[in-house]
Structures are given as structure tokens and as C-alpha cells.
Amino acid sequence: MKRILLVEDDKEIVDVLQYILEKEYVVDIAFNKQQALMLIxxxxxxxxxxxxxxxxxxxxxxxxxxxxxxYLTAKDDEETILQGLTLGEEYIIKPFKKNELLLRIEKVLKRTTTNMFQYKDILIDSNAMKVYVDNKEISFTLLDYKIVELLFIHAGKTISRDSLATLIYNNTSNFVEDNTINVYIKRVRDKLNRDYIKTIKRVGYLVEKE
Structure with a gap:
């Protein structure tokens, strides 16, 4: 799930944007410059x-x-607009239309998204299906890689055991026993040599948000 930082001081606008955006994205909020500098x-x-x-x-x-x-702002003077378009991808003047904002977000993400995902010292290259820890490539089978990608790209969301069982079955066509999932998770943990994958008892596994 894509992650968006929203920097906005108007609480009512923040509430509206959270409601709109959190259906599709993870949203972090900053209400002022100081908070924004801590989150960027x-x-x-x-x-x-x-x-x-x-x-x-x-x-x-x-x-x-x-x-x-x-940029999502009430400032509509030409100088500021030009400066914003120089520094950013889009410039939207308040009041904004919900569908227009969502479409622009989607288009910007399509234009600019890379297939590299960084989590602390782990780098996932989705194009090459490779995983690096401290810039060293870790050797994974295709299925191991898919488990790593599922868990880390959805950091902050618990991945159920059922979801992992389905992933394993779809890639092996073998019946997935309860212990099978434990074996795969242990193998991935051992290869990563990190404690980032947390067990949520009787539910699944979680990589916590940074």
C-alpha cells in the first residue's frame, strides 16, 4: 500500500482528506513545519x-x-504557482474537487513510482525480485522472495496466516499444513538475520511501520 505524507494545518481539511485517502493509501499527518521536518x-x-x-x-x-x-493550497498568485510547479509535480488550488485530487495522485504515483522499496537496512527490488540487506544480496527462492515482499511492502499491516497459506499454495500446488507457514517464516527470518517480522499470535505476521 502506498504511503502519503499530508502536511496541512486545517483540521477539517485533514479529516476530509484522511477519509478520502485512507481507503487506498497509508496516510501520515503533519500539522505544521516542525512536524513535517520530522516526518519527511x-x-x-x-x-x-x-x-x-x-x-x-x-x-x-x-x-x-x-x-x-x-501542492494543495489556497495561494493562487502566479509567482507562487510557478515556484510550486518548479519544485513539485502538481499544484492544486483550494477548494479542491475530490475526484480530481484522487486522479492527480494516481497519475503522479504512476509517473514517479520506482520498483525499489526500502525498509531500514533492507532493500527490495521488485523488478529483479531481489532482496538486499546492508547492500548485500540475500539468496532467496522465488517463494521466499514473495513472502518477504508481501510482508515488507505492507509494513504496518498484519498479514494473516490464511493469506500466506494461499501464497504458498499458489506457488507450490502443495497442501499447506499449519506448520508449513512456520517453516517458511523461520527460513526467511534466518536469511534476513533481522527481527523485523513479528508474530501476531493466532492471527499472522507483522512488519511494523518505521
Whole structure:
């Protein structure tokens, strides 16, 4: 699931945007410049950024953001618009239309999304189906790789044992016993040599959000 940082000081707008966006995306919220500076570049796929914040102007720190930016702001003067379009991918003037915003988000993500996913010291290359730990490639079978990808790309979401059983069955056509899942998870953990995969008893497995 893609992850969006929303920087917006208006609580009512934040509530509306959360309701709209959280159906499709994981959303982190910053209400001011200070909070935004603490959250930027935490593996977000996109930043939605108001320009005028209570403690500063977001154009002053936009260059620090290493993911695509959509400016969502009431500022409609030509100079600011041009500056925003230079620094970001899109510039939307409030009040905004829900469907237009969702379409622009989708288009920006399609244009800019890479197939590389970073979680702490683990890098997943979805194109090559490879996993690196501390920049060293770890040898995985195709199924092991798919388990790693499922767990880490959905960090913050518990992956049920049923989902893992289905994944294993679809790739092996073998009946999946309860212990089979444990064996695969143990093998993946051993190869990663990290404690990032948490067991949620009787439910499944979770890689916690960073």
C-alpha cells in the first residue's frame, strides 16, 4: 500500500482528506513545519503539501523532500504557482474537487513510482525480485522472495496466516499444513538475520511501520 505524507494545518481539511485517502493509501499527518521536518523522507511515496503553515512556508523546505510533491493550497498568485510547479509535480488550488485530487495522485504515483522499496537496512527490488540487506544480496527462492515482499511492502499491516497459506499454495500446488507457514517464516527470518517480522499470535505476521 502506498504511503502519503499530508502536511496541512486545517483540521477539517485533514479529516476530509484522511477519509478520502485512507481507503487506498497509508496516510501520515503533519500539522505544521516542525512536524513535517520530522516526518519527511520516511519512505513516503508522495507528499501533499500546503504552502502556508502556522510556523513557516513549506516552499522553504520542499527541496529536502525526496519524493513527489503535490501542492494543495489556497495561494493562487502566479509567482507562487510557478515556484510550486518548479519544485513539485502538481499544484492544486483550494477548494479542491475530490475526484480530481484522487486522479492527480494516481497519475503522479504512476509517473514517479520506482520498483525499489526500502525498509531500514533492507532493500527490495521488485523488478529483479531481489532482496538486499546492508547492500548485500540475500539468496532467496522465488517463494521466499514473495513472502518477504508481501510482508515488507505492507509494513504496518498484519498479514494473516490464511493469506500466506494461499501464497504458498499458489506457488507450490502443495497442501499447506499449519506448520508449513512456520517453516517458511523461520527460513526467511534466518536469511534476513533481522527481527523485523513479528508474530501476531493466532492471527499472522507483522512488519511494523518505521
Amino acid at each position: 523522507n520516511k519512505n513516503h511515496d508522495l507528499t501533499i503539501l500546503d504552502i502556508t503553515l502556522p510556523d513557516g512556508n513549506s516552499l522553504e523546505f520542499s527541496h529536502l523532500i525526496n519524493n513527489p510533491i503535490i
